[in-house]
Amino acid sequence: MGKKVTPYRDSSLGKKEQVTQMFDTISGNYDSLNRVISFGIDQSWRRKVVALVKEIQPKKVLDIATGTGDLAISLSKTGAPEIVGLDISPGMLEIGKQKIADKNLSKTIDMIVGDSEALPFENDSFDAITVAFGVRNFENLEKGLAEILRVLRPGGIFVVLETAVPTKFPFKQGYHVYTKYLMPAIGRLFSKDKTAYAYLSESAHAFPHGAAFNNILEKIGFIGVQDRPQTMGVANIYTASK
Secondary structure, three states, rough: OOOOOOOOOOOOOOOHHHHHHHHHHHHHHHHHHHHHHHOOOHHHHHHHHHHHHHOOOOOOEEOOOOOOOOOHHHHHHOOOOEEEEEEOOOOHHHHHHHHHHHOOOOOOEEEOOOOOOOOOOOOEEEEEEEEEEEEEHHOOHHHHHHHHHEEEEEEEEEEEEEEOOOOOOOHHHHHHHHHHHHHHHEEEOOOOOOOOHHHHHHHHHHOOOOOHHHHHHHOOEEEEEEEEEEEEOOOOEEEEEE
């Protein structure tokens, strides 16, 4: 398990409440800042997630920690007639709903407020479940993953896109400098929340990536677990089934 990191270090609030507050605050410029901070590479990673989901021709897809709906919108390209985007931040969801309406996808994509650790769905509800840059924000990682396993149908696919820490020189050193110093500085310049992007950097470093996360997935009960390093190891795409 990774080290617990919270945005505001507020002992009166749990991680879940702090993360909700943070994303509500930065929701207005989250998309544009993501493009700047990732140099747009995050979009190519999402396309790979969509391709993996499309292979199973899903009828019903759940995108957890959907945020402003980027991945949920892209998942419409799988042909799935029913997509649910779930997030704990109402602020992020409101922006996502507008983006979905602008693309005439409101009949396909339903955006709902929800908690990854208490999913409001019956067992075996979804053919595919995705999480992009969200599992590291779970307050209780194993509880959230167990909930995902519960609502995934047998034979379905679970795909996680998450940041990782490169292990090879010079990418490891360059990544450390960029995420520790440059990324938070960019966030402070353009965001109302001066601590948010420092938290996002710290949480990425603290998250158990690669083999460590594979082991957690297998411990929870997922099968066929694989990870695919992306862009010199700065991100991973994990796939698993039930």
